[in-house]
Amino acid sequence: GNSVTQMEGPVTLSEEAFLTINCTYTATGYPSLFWYVQYPGEGLQLLLKATKADDKGSNKGFEATYRKETTSFHLEKGSVQVSDSAVYFCALRPYTGANSKLTFGKGITLSVRP
């Protein structure tokens, strides 16, 4: 079956530090890959996505590249801010379609201190 594995957390960084959050996946075929973010007290929001190998998703200074050879979709940001403190989830959908359900990793909590 499909699965997503995220690095163990939590992660605590100082403002302006470099961020990497690792994500690997197991799936047949050509899944779409996603990063979702959950800010305190809010619902899940799509942060970025990539739908095919070598695609790079980017948003709000975050980036992730779909690496089929390593089955990875690591999230990076060059300089984190306090406002980036949240829980980050890596997820996949096995195919592009209205009925395609998401499979999530466990999530990782990021805390950024001033």
Next chain:
Amino acid sequence: GAGVSQSPRYKVAKRGQDVALRCDPISGHVSLFWYQQALGQGPEFLTYFQNEAQLDKSGLPSDRFFAERPEGSVSTLKIQRTQQEDSAVYLCASSSTLPGLNRSYEQYFGPGTRLTVT
């Protein structure tokens, strides 16, 4: 309000009680998903509707869980005879059947209902 809404936001139930959780999807969204998020875990799929038809209920953990969407818009997730292991955040997401600009069929999530069974 154009987003997905859920009610109640918090629910405390005594073990054995029945609960009903409501989801109002984005207007016009045909697809609706329910997910369960246990503490410290990622969301896990429960069930999927296309309009009023429940096309996939493979994630429902037991026959105590029941979901409906009778008119193809609002959906209700019902849990009968709640148990402590049912304590979780229940998330609803909706999406259009029309592909977005990037053909992604993006799912939009509601804020969730936090259920605590005591």
